[in-house]
Amino acid sequence: DAKTTQPTSMDCAEGRAANLPCNHSTISGNEYVYWYRQIHSQGPQYIIHGLKNNETNEMASLIITEDRKSSTLILPHATLRDTAVYYCIVRASGNTGKLIFGQGTTLQVKP
C-alpha cells in the first residue's frame, strides 16, 4: 500500500483558502487518492477523491501533480467548522476496499 506523508498541523484564517499538502511518492498507477476529515470525536467524513485529473466538488478541490507523487486539498473559503483532522489516503490496490488512515493533518481555522 502506498504510504502518505502529511504535515502534523496547519493553521488557516477564517475566510481564506486552506491548502493541505500530501506526499504519496510510491503511489502506483491505478491507486486513487482519497481525502477524509474527522471533526473531533465524530466519524470520518468523505471529502473528495481523484486518480489523475484535478477534481472539484461542493466541499473542496483536489489538485494532483502530473507525476502523481503529491496532491493538495483546497478548501476555498475555510470556516471555523472546517477545523478537523484531514486524512490523505491512497486506496489499497486489489479488491479489499481497505482504507488505511495515517495521523493526518490537524487544521485549525482561526477567526
Added chain:
Amino acid sequence: ETGVTQTPRHLVMGMTNKKSLKCEQHLGHNAMYWYKQSAKKPLELMFVYNFKEQTENNSVPSRFSPECPNSSHLFLHLHTLQPEDSALYLCASSQDLSRTDTQYFGPGTRLTVL
C-alpha cells in the same frame, strides 16, 4: 450524515461484562466495516463484511466477535475486554469493496472499559 447509525453512542463496561455494539446503514450498501480509534492513534480497520460474509479480520483478538445478519446490520459483540480496549469504535459502509468506492462512517460508539 444519517445514513449510518450506531448505538449506543457511549458505553461504559466492566471487564467481566458482555455487551454489543450495533450499526445500521440505510444506504443500500453491501459492504460494512468496523474500525477502532484509540486515543492519539490512527483509525485501525478491524473487520470487513461483504454481502454478509466476513472478508477480512485484521488480527483482532477473539474477545471482539462481529456478526452481520444482513447487509444493513452489523454488530460487534464484546466480552472480557481490557482497559486498553477503551476507544472510539466506528462503523462504515460502502456499496461494495471496490477501491473506488466511498466509505460512509457512522458517528461511533465511545467505549470505556473499567
